Amino acid sequence: MDDLSTEQQTSSAQHKLTRAEQVELYYWMQLTRTLDEMTVALWKQGRGVGGMFSQRGHEAISVGSGYALGPDDVVAPMHRDHGCYLLRGLTPRRIVGNLLGRAHGVSRGRDANMHGVGDLNFNLIGFISHLPQSLPVALGAAMSFTYRKEPRVAMTYVGDGSTSEGLFHETLNLAALFQAPYVLIVENNQYAYSTPLAQQMTVEHIADRAAAYNIPSAIVDGNDVEAVYAVTKTAIDRARNGGGPSLIEAKTMRMMGHAIHDGAEYVPSELLAEWEKRDPVQTYAKRLIESGIIDQVELDEIKQRCAVEITDAIEFTEQSPFPAPETVTEGVYAP
Amino acid sequence: MTTVQSAHQPPRTGSNFGFSEASTSTMLTPTEARDANSSAAANDSNTGERQLTYIAAISEALREEMRRDPNVLLMGEDIGGSFGGAFKVTKGFEEEFGAERVLNMPMAELGFVGAATGMALMGLRPVIEMQFADFITTAFDSIVQYAGTNYYRWQGAVPWVIRAPSDGGMRSGPFHSQNPEAWFVHAPGLKVVAPATPADAKGLLIAAIRDNNPVIYFEAKPLYRSLKGHVPAGEYVVPLGKAHVAREGTDLSIITYGAQVAEALHAAAQLTEEGVDVEVLDLRTLKPMDTEAILSSVRKTGKVLVVHSATQLAGIGAEVASLIADEAFEWLDAPIRRLGGLDVPVPFSPTLEDIYRPNAAKILRLARDLAAF
Numbered sequence: 001m002d003d004l005s006t007e008q009q010t011s012s013a014q015h016k017l018t019r020a021e022q023v024e025l026y027y028w029m030q031l032t033r034t035l036d037e038m039t040v041a042l043w044k045q046g047r048g049v050g051g052m053f054s055q056r057g058h059e060a061i062s063v064g065s066g067y068a069l070g071p072d073d074v075v076a077p078m079h080r081d082h083g084c085y086l087l088r089g090l091t092p093r094r095i096v097g098n099l100l101g102r103a104h105g106v107s108r109g110r111d112a113n114m115h116g117v118g119d120l121n122f123n124l125i126g127f128i129s130h131l132p133q134s135l136p137v138a139l140g141a142a143m144s145f146t147y148r149k150e151p152r153v154a155m156t157y158v159g160d161g162s163t164s165e166g167l168f169h170e171t172l173n174l175a176a177l178f179q180a181p182y183v184l185i186v187e188n189n190q191y192a193y194s195t196p197l198a199q200q201m202t203v204e205h206i207a208d209r210a211a212a213y214n215i216p217s218a219i220v221d222g223n224d225v226e227a228v229y230a231v232t233k234t235a236i237d238r239a240r241n242g243g244g245p246s247l248i249e250a251k252t253m254r255m256m257g258h259a260i261h262d263g264a265e266y267v268p269s270e271l272l273a274e275w276e277k278r279d280p281v282q283t284y285a286k287r288l289i290e291s292g293i294i295d296q297v298e299l300d301e302i303k304q305r306c307a308v309e310i311t312d313a314i315e316f317t318e319q320s321p322f323p324a325p326e327t328v329t330e331g332v333y334a335p
Numbered sequence: 336m337t338t339v340q341s342a343h344q345p346p347r348t349g350s351n352f353g354f355s356e357a358s359t360s361t362m363l364t365p366t367e368a369r370d371a372n373s374s375a376a377a378n379d380s381n382t383g384e385r386q387l388t389y390i391a392a393i394s395e396a397l398r399e400e401m402r403r404d405p406n407v408l409l410m411g412e413d414i415g416g417s418f419g420g421a422f423k424v425t426k427g428f429e430e431e432f433g434a435e436r437v438l439n440m441p442m443a444e445l446g447f448v449g450a451a452t453g454m455a456l457m458g459l460r461p462v463i464e465m466q467f468a469d470f471i472t473t474a475f476d477s478i479v480q481y482a483g484t485n486y487y488r489w490q491g492a493v494p495w496v497i498r499a500p501s502d503g504g505m506r507s508g509p510f511h512s513q514n515p516e517a518w519f520v521h522a523p524g525l526k527v528v529a530p531a532t533p534a535d536a537k538g539l540l541i542a543a544i545r546d547n548n549p550v551i552y553f554e555a556k557p558l559y560r561s562l563k564g565h566v567p568a569g570e571y572v573v574p575l576g577k578a579h580v581a582r583e584g585t586d587l588s589i590i591t592y593g594a595q596v597a598e599a600l601h602a603a604a605q606l607t608e609e610g611v612d613v614e615v616l617d618l619r620t621l622k623p624m625d626t627e628a629i630l631s632s633v634r635k636t637g638k639v640l641v642v643h644s645a646t647q648l649a650g651i652g653a654e655v656a657s658l659i660a661d662e663a664f665e666w667l668d669a670p671i672r673r674l675g676g677l678d679v680p681v682p683f684s685p686t687l688e689d690i691y692r693p694n695a696a697k698i699l700r701l702a703r704d705l706a707a708f
Contacts (some may be wrong), residue, residue, distance in 0.1 A: 135446075143450055170447075332486065333486060
């Protein structure tokens, strides 16, 4: 929290966002929200395949942090980081194709929902259900940059739940030991499936654990896209300049169940109502309008553009073939 | 030519083949361990061939690949500095290649195997030393769930190698003697290698390093310094997925790999004296398995004994037996026999471990019965 937070203030000033950048941040969040709402609707209509995870409430984290990456940086997002995948360059068609198990999906029908959405052409590493596994894999990417003396950074994401796994400890220790150009975003959305924070850990802040590894950390409002951007940019710049790893805890709330099947009745409705007022997409839209960055007409145009893009992705995907059954054994091994 | 050198070595030929249940391998003394790979290649006094121990062949493969390709680097516990690893395979490597290519790791196998996957995705070729094959369980998720599935899921190639010193007979107890290869053969997307000779130890390791997939290379630590043989100098690649007929025969096939190849050859030599002509097939790669070589041998001999040091129950031998039953049933003249470790943790005490583990004497008894069937 300490030194990264202090730096953050200087850093925010240094990385003052232009109007165009602010509009872009809003666009990516709105596109993410539209993708989420339209695909959740698909599942409610029985048009989905298998399960799916809503990312509702996580838009500011995935967009704000992903936006701070350079084009050559590598990122391993998780299942609620649709914004990061989109802004790295994956098209909605390929993402929806993956959600619906189609041949044109990123994993060619091999992996479910947002799992297996990796493409090194976009410097994207896909995650597995054992989510803490992304921690060391992204670290290895960072260590390869050190080895090759490349000015690149690797970033990854886990939820609060993953921080209870042993791999969290192993990776942070290794990251510190090798002073790797590595940024970890912990998306603290208060619940690991049905288990609330109080039943997961005794520390108040996950970021407090970073001190045990001698790693600088910060706590950020995970519903404030500009704050997430600023703190991530600081950590990335530090990593790129040889300053080693950082841990950022972005506090937010999971606004839907763990996955589409889960009604999350175990979450108090007052808690959700309180967080609904802090909705990251709507509060940012309001802020941009109130500060005169954008007007309602332009805002509506962006929303409309997002709806067109996602509608196209869904229509295209529903008309596209599933992988041919005879290809099932193809591509287990790299040539 | 491969020769087994051991203080407890029974004669390899002669009419009296009455060696005991004791393993033919020896336990290393600390002094021997210190001298690991430092011994330069010696020429066999009879043949003039260049000779190396099994462990020196492993070191040579690593050194040559690191000199050839700057993407190859090493990771593991205690491998760096002047120490050079628990078995000294990498002694002198940090001096030659620098600490940035000989990454000494804290005890965090799950973490550093995962990091190796990230490096491999970026185009490096990490070779990981698992200090003992027994400890590979601590990295199971990183290997089986992540690395093994990755290419199928999103076509990110993971070209790493894990070197896993396996096998027992050395009085090392339940946690320094295991043979966990079957777990990894069962997991999609991995390749699994188990060299039986110094030449293959070099050639298969080089092939594994150049392969674009995660490869687990089970080195047989009982052979480290007890087995010496001809190893070609310089570029020498033994392709993955190709078995090797270690000895031609017509009456009976012993199908095996790793340290049990030498045991099977001992037994075969004795059976020759008894008028039984045994073929020994060394699988070399367990995944992908050379099924054609297995079936060819069965069609030739009609009788099969499958042997491995690993637990017999649900082991590689079961898969080999099933393959033969499916594809070559009509060629069989006798039931397929298997010999593997007992379904108990690897016991420590010599009397227990010798009963636990397959060896030449046990192979001999089973093969003799099978020949007479």
